[in-house]
Amino acid sequence: MSSDLSEHFLSDVSFDITKIDAADETFDLIICYHILEHIEDDYKAMQELFRVLKTTGTCIIQTPFKEGVIYEDATITSPEDRKRHFDQSDHVRIYAVKGLQTRLEHAGFCIEVREFALEYENESGFSPKEKVLICKKPI
Template sequence: MYKTVKKTALALVPKGFLIKNELFFRALFALRYKGKNHKCPICDHSLKKFIPLDDGDILCPFCGSRARTRRLFSLLKEHDLLHGSVLHFSPSRSLYRILSKDNSINYVSTDFEDEFIAQYHYDITKIDRPDNHFDVIICYHILEHIEEDQKAMQELFRVLKPGGSCLIQTPFKEGNDIYEDASITTEENRLKAFGQEDHVRIYSIAGLTERLKKSGFTQGDAKTFEDDVHAGFQAETILFLKK
């Protein structure tokens, strides 16, 4: 149902108008999902159920948040990370709407490919900000797209303030090695090898952690979380790093 409605809306209504009025259209569609079984921690709506997606994720019908975004927002609040200057790469619209209006932080959003709503278009391998600038960096599902990932990690470390926090997440594989092959360049072959047309590798938790250590991140670790049906969280691993 959701997939059909979304496809029809995109075909009939200009994309810019849909984005501008997204919450209004979602509210109309989401009425059938109101209930008391679940609660979205981002938009605070009580739900009968989340919307299952083809990729196995679950979507909030009211704000459009995915499971990892809901957990991220909860962790940011739980660990008191919403303070000072916050750099957020390719933010989801559900989180961007909240953080960009939060006057208690200096929120800086960026998306290099202009696929997400963001204020800037920083190249993560050469971030146009001075050293020791940000208190918090959110880098979710970015590094697996970057060919020069070690250079990107060094930049994240450079612009993070001493004592600052960096949250990183990517898809992960089992084992200790990172699977990458620079000769794989076509979208078709990258989809087969790495699981998505614009991915250039698959990290293991150990492999990514080791690469981050080489870039300067010697503090922090990987934390694995379980499902939380009520809040619509799914099992996942997140790297919490300090400078």
């Protein structure tokens, strides 16, 4: 099943990631690709991802990243200012890998950060050096 809140893409349903209309432990696999940087209450979204992921499931998360620490400022609200600060008019933050990892761990996930640096590892077409967070529930 696929979901898209903005309805710009083909999807089966439309979920609000901060209140997913699904029972606990519903999904075996969740791919959250370039979503969290758009969500004002990202911790609530992370808690929801944790809630709906099966104990044996996997959640794959990718966002734009920067070096250093997460950059966010809730007072930046205009599309023009968001574009200047966060590189896109509808982003509310730019994550740093370690910062996102820490937030996901706080939501309950165990995290493995993967980097697809070598061509033979990169059958999925990720950009070189792109980092992906593999999230699982503790066993």
